[in-house]
Amino acid sequence: MYSKTVMDHFKSPRNVGVIEDADGIGEVGNPLCGDMMSIYLKIRDEHIEDIKFQTFGCGAAIAVSSMLTEIAKGKSIEEAKAITNKDVAKALEGLPKNKLHCSNLGADALHMAIKDYEARIAGKPKAEPKRKERHEHTHGDKCYCPYCDAEIPEGKTFCTACQSDIEAVH
Amino acid sequence: MKIINLDHLSANPLLPEVQDAMIDAIKENYGNPSSQHKIGDKASEALEQSRESAASLINCKAPKEVVFTSGGTESINHAIKGVAFAKADKGKHIVTSNIEHNAVLRSMRRLKMMGFQVTSVPVDEFGRVNTDDVAKAITDETILVSIMHSNNEIGTIQPIKEIAQITKEKKVIFHTDAVDSVGVVPVDVQELGVDLLSFSSNSFYGPTGVGGLYVRRGTGVWPLLDGGVQEHNKRAGAENLIGIIGMGVAARLARQDMESRISHVKNLRERLLSELPRYINEYIINGHPEHCLPNMVSVSIKYIEGESVVLMLDEEDIAASTRSACAAGSLQASHVLLSIGREFADAQGTLVITFGVDNKEEDITRFLSVLRDAVKTLREISPLYREALQA
Numbered sequence A: 001m002y003s004k005t006v007m008d009h010f011k012s013p014r015n016v017g018v019i020e021d022a023d024g025i026g027e028v029g030n031p032l033c034g035d036m037m038s039i040y041l042k043i044r045d046e047h048i049e050d051i052k053f054q055t056f057g058c059g060a061a062i063a064v065s066s067m068l069t070e071i072a073k074g075k076s077i078e079e080a081k082a083i084t085n086k087d088v089a090k091a092l093e094g095l096p097k098n099k100l101h102c103s104n105l106g107a108d109a110l111h112m113a114i115k116d117y118e119a120r121i122a123g124k125p126k127a128e129p130k131r132k133e134r135h136e137h138t139h140g141d142k143c144y145c146p147y148c149d150a151e152i153p154e155g156k157t158f159c160t161a162c163q164s165d166i167e168a169v170h
Numbered sequence B: 001m002k003i004i005n006l007d008h009l010s011a012n013p014l015l016p017e018v019q020d021a022m023i024d025a026i027k028e029n030y031g032n033p034s035s036q037h038k039i040g041d042k043a044s045e046a047l048e049q050s051r052e053s054a055a056s057l058i059n060c061k062a063p064k065e066v067v068f069t070s071g072g073t074e075s076i077n078h079a080i081k082g083v084a085f086a087k088a089d090k091g092k093h094i095v096t097s098n099i100e101h102n103a104v105l106r107s108m109r110r111l112k113m114m115g116f117q118v119t120s121v122p123v124d125e126f127g128r129v130n131t132d133d134v135a136k137a138i139t140d141e142t143i144l145v146s147i148m149h150s151n152n153e154i155g156t157i158q159p160i161k162e163i164a165q166i167t168k169e170k171k172v173i174f175h176t177d178a179v180d181s182v183g184v185v186p187v188d189v190q191e192l193g194v195d196l197l198s199f200s201s202n203s204f205y206g207p208t209g210v211g212g213l214y215v216r217r218g219t220g221v222w223p224l225l226d227g228g229v230q231e232h233n234k235r236a237g238a239e240n241l242i243g244i245i246g247m248g249v250a251a252r253l254a255r256q257d258m259e260s261r262i263s264h265v266k267n268l269r270e271r272l273l274s275e276l277p278r279y280i281n282e283y284i285i286n287g288h289p290e291h292c293l294p295n296m297v298s299v300s301i302k303y304i305e306g307e308s309v310v311l312m313l314d315e316e317d318i319a320a321s322t323r324s325a326c327a328a329g330s331l332q333a334s335h336v337l338l339s340i341g342r343e344f345a346d347a348q349g350t351l352v353i354t355f356g357v358d359n360k361e362e363d364i365t366r367f368l369s370v371l372r373d374a375v376k377t378l379r380e381i382s383p384l385y386r387e388a389l390q391a
Helices: A004-011 A059-072 A077-081 A085-091 A097-121 B016-028 B038-057 B072-087 B102-113 B131-137 B160-169 B241-279 B306-315 B335-339 B344-348 B361-381 B383-390
Strands: A024-030 A035-044 A047-056 B066-069 B093-097 B117-121 B142-146 B173-177 B196-200 B211-215 B283-286 B296-301 B350-354
Touching (some): A004 A059, A024 A097, A035 A059, A035 A097, A035 B383, A047 A059, A047 A077, A047 B361, A047 B383, A059 A085, A059 A097, A059 B306, A085 A097, B016 B241, B038 B066, B038 B241, B066 B072, B072 B102, B072 B142, B072 B196, B072 B211, B093 B102, B102 B117, B117 B131, B160 B173, B241 B296, B306 B350, B306 B361, B335 B344, B344 B350
Parallel strands (some): B093 B117, B093 B142, B142 B173, B173 B196
Antiparallel strands (some): A024 A035, A035 A047, B196 B211, B283 B296, B296 B350
């Protein structure tokens, strides 16, 4: 079900670990599938000199983390900010539809780590870890199914289009 | 290397005797059991022989009480919706439990959309319902109680006999989903006292796509499919004869070999449980220590996610299953594991091992050593493990 590239990054993840004296840390979690990811950055001359990750999650989440660090390594801060979830999914030669949300985690963690770095430079307090407990309405006031993107009618605890249960997160 | 199958719950191989019977039937027995000629008679004879074998597996004295279906899911849908439709004028309340299979849960959800009310009773930390809770949930409006015989994720077996005494007293129809029990452990409809019981052929090495619904005589159940008069007016459509013949043989063998199969898988289960601490630490065994299926181990391994473990085992040609989110096309954490009080992350890190007749003792050793490496690798990647070590 996974592409060769995904399996390669899952089996031999790149840049696993922690940077003890990191310049920026991003921690995100996705309550939908329980994935959690931490990104550590070492910045030099406004470039990502080193990047490490730790991830609790499925095969796709681990592959996404690994690929993300490969893409981000050596990039300037501005270039890294422009990395999107789609870039990561594309580099992995695609993800199964029900795993696309895992790719959101990667870029989110990276952007949070950059924000943390910028906040430290500006002397602001450390950004709070973004481990969401409830889902957020990502596009507008309406609620959309996280699995098939159909609109969820008010008060429904499952998606009337794809039958997925959403009670736990809604 | 030969693949080690530790996921018999997902699919069982067909026994050689079952394969042979089905291949013979494909070649020689294509008739419609309803036809009134020799081709039909031959088909009908094989059909009724299979019915007797299936009935005998659940100690049902009148084979007519067994209705052939397309499998566990259809049987469950038939039982629940069939009773609801038949009794809607008497009442619209149904009682079930929090840890049922999706076939039950989603049947209930559909009925709720149609105006039925459903009360779902909780389970304890071992996954067992309290019979008092069931008794209290029954009202004058209650038409059906549906509680599973054994759970498909943690293997806990429910006090079905005790619940049947309550439903009998209160004159409410009682259905049990026994899909993971029939053919695996002794199931006796006389002793249990249930009105309806669902089972599936593949659970006891018969083909998929075939199952049965036991309907105690006099239980009002509407058909799910309307059409011809097959299966005593309970299930329309020409029977899946080839599949049913396979199930008949599988049922006969399951009854005959029940004791030796149980002792085989029990031995493997006990060996796994006793050796596990030597290979990994920080895990929780889910389910009831005594009232449980003999062929299943559900283990929640801390700080790691189940699908990753399954992928790593698969790389080493070991098939196992996870009920965690992000697996098998479903993203939600298991409602069963959350119901017995597992933390969200622990529910995610759950591995379900199911043994079968083809497993050997050396499979356990190989599984454990691959599991140890997978857990070590994944914990090194896991931020939760790091947090735990720091705390």
